[in-house]
Amino acid sequence: MTIALFQTNLIWEHPEQNRINLGKKISTLTKPVDVIVLPEMFTSGFTMNASSVAESMNGTTVSWMQDLAKQTYAAITGSIVIKEDDKYYNRLLFVHPDGRIDCYNKKHTFTLAGEHEIYQSGNSISIINYKGWKIKPLICYDLRFPVWSRNVEGYDLLLYVANWPKVRINAWNALLKARAIENMSYCVGVNRVGLDANNHEYSGHSAIYDTLGERLDTTPNDKEAVEIVTLHKSHIETYRNKLGFLNDKDAFSLK
Numbered sequence: 001m002t003i004a005l006f007q008t009n010l011i012w013e014h015p016e017q018n019r020i021n022l023g024k025k026i027s028t029l030t031k032p033v034d035v036i037v038l039p040e041m042f043t044s045g046f047t048m049n050a051s052s053v054a055e056s057m058n059g060t061t062v063s064w065m066q067d068l069a070k071q072t073y074a075a076i077t078g079s080i081v082i083k084e085d086d087k088y089y090n091r092l093l094f095v096h097p098d099g100r101i102d103c104y105n106k107k108h109t110f111t112l113a114g115e116h117e118i119y120q121s122g123n124s125i126s127i128i129n130y131k132g133w134k135i136k137p138l139i140c141y142d143l144r145f146p147v148w149s150r151n152v153e154g155y156d157l158l159l160y161v162a163n164w165p166k167v168r169i170n171a172w173n174a175l176l177k178a179r180a181i182e183n184m185s186y187c188v189g190v191n192r193v194g195l196d197a198n199n200h201e202y203s204g205h206s207a208i209y210d211t212l213g214e215r216l217d218t219t220p221n222d223k224e225a226v227e228i229v230t231l232h233k234s235h236i237e238t239y240r241n242k243l244g245f246l247n248d249k250d251a252f253s254l255k
Contacts, residue, residue: 001133004033005227007206007219009194013053015043019064033228034131038078039161039192040140046163048118054083065095073097075130078161079139087120092137094128102128106139107148127153135159143175151183156236160189166203173205180209184246186231193224211239
């Protein structure tokens, strides 16, 4: 599976301009990819002004993603602000090339920024089946919670989209690698760059790790970049069969 990571700056609370900018970047892809990964809240930046940027599942951004997925023959994913039943969600959308949509609502809302006061927390895990791969999508702050990320579903790829600030980027680096190792899966993290309206700085550090915690990409830090990496299912099968660590995992239930 070939994945394109879009580490990009975001225009604050300006969905139209962000769609334009991202569309231009996606149009520069010179070879086919299977999945295009955008950051968390890619139409707005990490805003608590949900009412100013929220869309419905029939809105412009969803249609834009469906059109792009069809044009590129690739799935496209990232999170946006969705309003549904008078509630706001930080929702990851995984749009298949045929227009079908899988969703994941962020479970761990970021209390330090008051996200829990604005956005409804999700309560269910999503496993996406795509081209023979099982993908588990999560969002930013979810990375700090290993039980929620735990590989009890036999997934192949753990995917995080984020607006993770530079001041805590060491945690992002360490936890992405740890999630790959402990779950014996590929782990992909896509983070934004630039400065937002709250003066929070973002330094990227988007990355892809394999089941042994080896980094597979060369994405530069602190600047916009598009990184394309091909992942191999045989790598997962080889090391899970050889090492068998997941066979010894603890049983637990979430409450």
